[in-house]
Amino acid sequence: MTDPEHQERMTQLEQRIEAAKRAQDPKPRADEHYSAANLAWRMVIELVAGLGIGFGIGYGLDILFGTLPIFMVLFTMLGLAAGIKTMLRSAKEIQKEQEAEQAERNERT
Incomplete structure (x- = not known):
């Protein structure tokens, strides 16, 4: 056997193995794909969690130091900013997925 023939047969064998692997890949489960409502709820929960945590920290500091609601307002705004940042990060993650x-669908066709 010559070297180019061997390379061609190896390439064909690799292609056949790859095709067999793709045929054996499990189909994606329907519950792994999030609906638009699930994604919206996820983002709302992230925003509310940021607000709640910021409010709780600020309220706790105000009680601890006996101040006016300065820390509560400050940390609520910081919580809002953190919640929005988390929402945007989630949106980018979902968009990449x-x-x-x-791209995978386009590759198959």
Whole structure:
């Protein structure tokens, strides 16, 4: 056997193995794909959690130091900013997943 023939047969074998692996891949489960409502609730919960944590920290500091609601307002605003930042990070993550799925679908066709 010559070297180019051997390389060609190896390439064909690798392609057949890859095709067999793809055929054996499990199908994606329906419950792993989030609906739009689930994604919206996730983002709302992230925002509310940021607000709640910021409010709790600020209120606790105000009680501890006996101040006016200065810390409560400050930390509520910081919690809002953290919640929005987390929401945006989640949106980017979801967008990347959807782009990867779309690229995979395009690759199959």
